[in-house]
Amino acid sequence: MNIFVCVKQVPDTETKVTPNSDKSFIETASIKWIMNPYDEFAVEQALLVKQANPAANVTVVRVGSVKDTEALRTAMAMGADDAILVEAVDNLDSYSIAKALKGAIDKSGKKADLVLTGKQAIDDDCLQVPQILAQMLGMPSVAVVVGFELTGTTVKAKREVEGGALEVYEMATPCLVAANKGLNTPRYASLPGIMKAKKKPLAQYSLADVGVSEADRRVKYSSFQLPPEKPAGKKFDAMDAAKQAAVVSQVVGLLRTEAKII
Amino acid sequence: MANVLVFTETNDGKVKPVTLEILGKLNGQKAEVAVIGDLADDQVKLLASYGAQKVHKLKGANLDKYSPEGYSNALQGFIKSQSFDYVLAGATSTGKDLMPRLAASFQAGCASDCTNFTFDGGTFAGTRPLFAGKCLAKVELTGPKPHFATVRPNALGMPATPVAGAGESADVAADAGAIRAAIKEIIKAASSKVDLTEANIIISGGRAMKNSDNFKILNEMADVIGATVGASRAAVDSGFAAHSMQVGQTGKTVAPSLYIACGISGAIQHLAGMRTSKVIVAINTDPDAPIFTKADYGIVGDLFTIVPIMTEEFKKLLGK
Structure with a gap:
């Protein structure tokens, strides 16, 4: 059984984002890169499937810059068997990334039985690659998944929709599942795992190797800018219990008379 | 055209x-x-x-x-x-x-x-x-x-x-064609409120809520003003609230008309997810909490006493 996990490397959630000089992307020089948080759930799910099916092979695939391979090494330290890196710029669009992931899976020579991804990357927040990749691979897929069971060749996946309701799907492998937070609790990489990961195979391809060119771009970004700052608001001190009723009454009044919201 | x-x-x-x-x-x-x-x-x-x-x-x-x-x-x-x-x-x-x-x-x-x-x-x-x-x-x-x-x-x-x-x-x-990923069941959410991403008013609780039971004071206010209740990552990771309620970079990005942040300090990843709300009210005991930099109306005080008073004020205002 071959499991492919697609991961992206993204700026840490604490990162303060600033546009670069020509506003074509953000300044990336001093960013701390991490594995996309939703992808950790995908890696963990692959490893849980491998635990139940010891013959399974888990390959982790990433499309992105080579400035470091943190996300792939982390996934292998957690227990993935091998990795593929497709070298690309950090602001590739979803269509090109999906095509590159498909190209890398094809090039691996292994037939994918299960493809796992995070539901979205927290950099461009597009929430598109899992859906496009499934279409390109010709696989059924379910996204925003918080529950996963594999029995034989049947996957049962719980998709979270508006307001926390769940849609329960069944599909046969080969299929693709995009993980949401809550699917499982990702393990930490152990020290022996980190040492072992250094010796695990990491194949490296260019975009051209996997059949992707500039002609595959579908979405163009420009004019990166910071959102407009709000003017300073009004602040009221209500630490003193005697003042609380008056302050709250005033704020609620302002919500009607000034903000005209209630 | x-x-x-x-x-x-x-x-x-x-x-x-x-x-x-x-x-x-x-x-x-x-x-x-x-x-x-x-x-x-x-x-x-x-x-x-x-x-x-x-x-x-x-x-x-x-x-x-x-x-x-x-x-x-x-x-x-x-x-x-x-x-x-x-x-x-x-x-x-x-x-x-x-x-x-x-x-x-x-x-x-x-x-x-x-x-x-x-x-x-x-x-x-x-x-x-x-x-x-x-x-x-x-x-x-x-x-x-x-x-x-x-x-x-x-x-x-x-x-x-x-x-x-x-x-x-x-x-x-229309032809639905072959459906390989078939829906077997829909499990309804515990709350019938509109989703955070579509809500007109959101009341969110942070780490200062201390536990999940305390969210009931937010639910009470939400019932009065027709709001959906949200939570910060700190509250979700502490087990006070479900992930479907999380507002922020690893939760939902929201833009309601009114966002009331209760006991939320305002980590950068939370602010990113709610800063485009039209009007923001923040309640926090720490006068230097970053959430106040984004608030139109900031109340420095204890949410456990402020929130119930505010619920009563809303009731009066709306004639409930």
Whole structure:
């Protein structure tokens, strides 16, 4: 059984984002890169499937810059068997990334039985690659998944929709599942795992190797800018219990008379 | 002028408000609407009053519930039979799942979660937040048409003076095709409130809520003012609230008319997810909490005493 996990490397959630000089992307020089948080759930799910099916092979695939391979090494330290890196710029669009992931899976020579991804990357927040990749691979897929069971060749996946309701799907492998937070609790990489990961195979391809060119771009970004700052608001001190009723009454009044919201 | 199809979802038979926001913004383009299943005449009239020239009701077997393949196949067949330049939908759970699939079936591009857009000479250009709203960028589409885009609910706002369209309606025979990922069951959410991403008012609790039981004071206020309750990552990771309630970079990005932050310090990843709310009220004991830099009205005080007083004030104001 071959499991492919697609991961992206993204700026840490604490990162303060600033546009670069020509506003074509953000300044990336001093960013701390991490594995996309939703992808950790995908890696963990692959490893849980491998635990139940010891013959399974888990390959982790990433499309992105080579400035470091943190996300792939982390996934292998957690227990993935091998990795593929497709070298690309950090602001590739979803269509090109999906095509590159498909190209890398094809090039691996292994037939994918299960493809796992995070539901979205927290950099461009597009929430598109899992859906496009499934279409390109010709696989059924379910996204925003918080529950996963594999029995034989049947996957049962719980998709979270508006307001926390769940849609329960069944599909046969080969299929693709995009993980949401809550699917499982990702393990930490152990020290022996980190040492072992250094010796695990990491194949490296260019975009051209996997059949992707500039002609595959579908979405163009420009004019990166910071959102407009709000003017300073009004602040009221209500630490003193005697003042609380008056302050709250005033704020609620302002919500009607000034903000005209209630 | 561009030919634009707007895909609408319904909730209890009513079109989702984001569809009307999109139609209002499409004034000047030729706008038609597609819905899966039936739509009552008053809803067709409503769509017409916001500019819909035509409403296509796609009907067929296996389309009673959402399934990624069923909806995608049905719409793909319909779109192929027409000549739309663009297909737009709300960035809802369904819209965000469906549009990229549909776009990929046309080898076309999709701009996700736009907060604004223009059609200059019939060509789409959108604005969208990236990094959970820490920055904005212009987004343009290229490659085969039609082009696709999703639009964030509550971002455009309702048009002040909508321009009506002809609003003809027609049934279309639609084919859901082979559905390999079949829906077996729907498990309803514990709360019947509207989702955070579509809520007009949100009351969120942070780590200072101390436990999940204390969220009941937020629920009480929410019932009075018709709000949906959210939570910070700290509250979710501490087990006080479900992940579906999380606002922020690893939760939901929201833009309600009113956001009331209770006991939330305002970590950068939380602020990113709620900063575009129209009016922000913050309640926190720490006068230097970063949340106050984004608040229109900040109350430095203890949420456990402030929130109940505020609930009573809202009751008085609303005559409840």
